[in-house]
Structure formats: structure tokens, C-alpha cells
Amino acid sequence: MKYLFGPVPSRRLGHSLGIDLIPFKTCTYDCIYCELGRTTHLKDKPAAYMSAKEIKAELDTFFANHHPPVDFITLGGSGEPTLNANLAQIVEIVKNLNKAPLAVLTNGSLLWREEIVNALLKADVVLPSLDTVFIKTWKKINRPHPLLKLETIINGLKGFRRKYKGQIWLEILFVRGVNDTEVEIEALHRVLEEISPEKIQLNTVVRPPAERGVEPLTKKDLEEIKEKLGPKAEIVVDFKRPIEERAELLNLREEIIALLSRRPCVLEDIVHALGAHINTVIKMMDGLQKENLVDAYLHNGKRYYLIRKGER
Template sequence: MAVLTNGSLFWRSDVRDDLLRADLVLPTLSSVSEETFSKIQRPAPGIHVAQVVKGLIQFRKEYAGEIWLEVFIIPGINTSLRELEGLRAAIEQIAPDRVQVNTLDRPGTEHWVRPASPAELERIRSALGISGLIPVEPIGYELTAGAPMTPEWTDAVALVRELIRRRPCTLDDIAIATGLSRREILKILREIQISSGIQESTEERGIFFFCPE
């Protein structure tokens, strides 16, 4: 079982305990600066990046499975030397099995979000100390051919946004309701996270995603 998460609740021991059964956990950490973290992640009130990092470090100590840490790159936002040095220090402490340096492959819904070029991604990999060791996997936003109800990417984003605005949903809930794959849903959730914010909660059935009004 693989779990995709923004990592904001890893400071809670009950959340970490629930994830110990997973084979693979894929959290996101795109900045260790409070201001930048808030701009990119749009966390729920009371969530701070320091507690997120501490939670990820603690989870690594408790969890025997694989952790693939995603660093979501937005040029001009989390690409300064100070930002990258902070991320590198955090990555060394978290000690994930893999680091995925990702970016949009087209402009986002916010004017300040733009894709990083291959050259920028390579510079960032080098700054993070992982150049040549871990493959960069840029996020693509193309939809799988034949996905129902989603002739356009913007329609798919609007569909998922409306679904999680009405009620909290797991990835499986969204997949059943929309016909999208889990990979496509993850990409859409990232876009919604950047544009308007997403809240997460861990319940008995798994991680629920909710887009507040």
C-alpha cells in the first residue's frame, strides 16, 4: 500500500502509527522556511513547518518501509540558495529512500507559479546534493486517454475541487467518483493545494482531503 500525503500531520503520533502498515509513503516537503511553506502548502491554521519536519524525522525512526520525499519546485519561490540549503539539511535528517524533485510542466493557476526548466531542476538537484543519484520526475499534467468526464484538464481540476469542497474524500473516493487514476488525482490535488489550499485528516478509512470554502 502506498500513501500520498502533504506530510502536515506527521507530528501526531496516531497518524504516524496508522502509516506504519504502508509499504511506501510519499510525503511532500518543499520548504523549511515558514513564509515559503505557508505560501506553497497553504496549511491549516496551527500547522508550522518546524513541526512537519520534526514529524518526518520521527517517522523515519519508526517506519521500516520506504519513504519517497517529494520536493515541489516553484522557480523564484523556493529556489534561492538559502531555501535549498535549508531543504538539504532537512533531507539529510529525514533520510528518505528517494527524493523526487518535481515541478509543473505548464503554468499553474496562480500567476507566481511557473514550471522549472530542465537546467533549473539539474541545478537544484546539485544544490540538494543528489545530482546523478536520484532521478528527477517532473510532474506532467496530461490526462489518461479515455478518462470519463474529463475532456479538459481544467474540467478535471474543477470536478475534483467541487467534490472535496462538498465533503472530505480519500483518494479512492475521488477515483470512484471521477474515474481518474490515483496518479492523476495526486497531480490535481497538488494544483488545488497551490491555488486554494487543501486540508488533510486521518481517519479509520485513510487520509481524507478537504478544500475549505
């Protein structure tokens, strides 16, 4: 599978079958806390990326075979899914399949664009983010594409609420010392009352962020914010999960090193041999090259990885 991943256990969505609609790190934002690293393709408008036909073929294969339970089919992945200009067709395909409710994970920055609003009206749950209502903080935490405007985005979220009949679960990710002050939270609260999501989901930095020095809030800090934001607010951070994930990643790292000690491999070989998600492998290869443990070279137009001589 190139575009489908999971089902992965998700605290917010149960067993979530993910669909990655855009090339790795294609986003309207370059958040300082992004667990996928720096944004390499900063965009402000949709383009034709993965086609609806390709995604339909993978969904058909997945559901034609015996598969684990799926609570949600989720548009998300390694960037901003609403940047895919085929979004409306993809939504249509998932809804026509009628296998599980459709959730859309979005940073909410394009919910003022009519074609995106119309496409998402058919989703069962839309999970946008809004980390701040102040331009200075927004530029600091989300590092948006220069052509985007926070006011347009907030008005877009309000407009979407008026049109959309499904559930909106709005996420706020808090970074210590950036968007966690009294002033920030009070101003966000006022705007959230107007957007009126069904749930306000509080998160913080638990996985390794894109930038150094980006610190999480404690559970106690989040509990205090939850009180301030009222009964719709809930904490969705799994403080234990990153420790388990770190152990899994350490195993994966050792397995990649062992595999590349035996023979050079392209990315797809590693993904298939170890059954890992392509985004995780891309990140790991990047890290291993920075540590000078792995070299890459081009052969017949393909990028091969191998262990650097003398390392094993």
C-alpha cells in the same frame, strides 16, 4: 466505483490503483501550485470521512473481476488522505488483501500525530512532501491551516523516519522565484540529511496551478538542484505528459458539451457516460460554468447541468 480510480500510469509508482479517502479538496494545505484548484475545506485534524467498509467493498469488487495490472495500491486522491480518521483500518484492509504493495501520498503535515504515524507504519512506501524549511516560504507556497506549525511538521518527519522501516520517497515541488533560491536549497538539504529518505524526488509545476503566475523550473534548473542534493535526488517531472493530458482534457470537454446538448445530466451521469474520473469532471464543470457555457439547477435535491440556451 466511487473511491477507487485507475490504475493510472504514474511516473513514481507505475500502474497505481488510487483510493480517494476524503471529499474533494479537503486538505491541510492550499498550495498555490495545486492542480485541483483552491482548497475548499481547509482542515487541521482528521475526521470520519469515507468508511473502511465502503472502501473494502470497492476493492473486493475490483479484485474479484478481471483487471489491469496493479503495481501499487495508493492512498491519495483529491486532498490529504491522512485527514481520514479511518486511515488505520483502511491501511489494514489493503495490507490484508495482499494484492499489491501499499503507497501513501501525503503532504506530510500530520506525520507528527501519533495515530497517523502508527497507521502508516504498515505502508510499504510513504511519499511525503516538503517544499521548504522556512516559515515565510511555507506560508506562501503551501498556505497551511493556521493552527499548523512547520517546526512540528519537520520534527514529525524526523520522528517518522526513526520509527518507520519502509521506504520514504520525499517530494519537493519547486516554484520559480519562491523556493528555488540557493538559501532555500541549502537549508532543505541540511534537513533532508536528518530525515534521510530513500529517495528525494524533484518536481515542478507542470499542470495548470491553482493560482496564476505560478511558474515551473526548467529541466536544467532541476538538474542543477539534483546535483546539489546528492545521489538520492531524482527528477520525477514528465515534461511531455501535460501536453498529452491537455489533449485528453480537450476531448473530454467536447464530449461533455455534446452530452449536455442532448440532455441535462447530474455529475454521476457524466462520469458514467464518459468513463472519466469524478475529480476531473468536477473541475471541468466548474470551468464550463465560469465560461458561461453550462448552467446548473436543482431538481428533487439533485444538481443538474445543461448547456446554456443559445450556446449550441
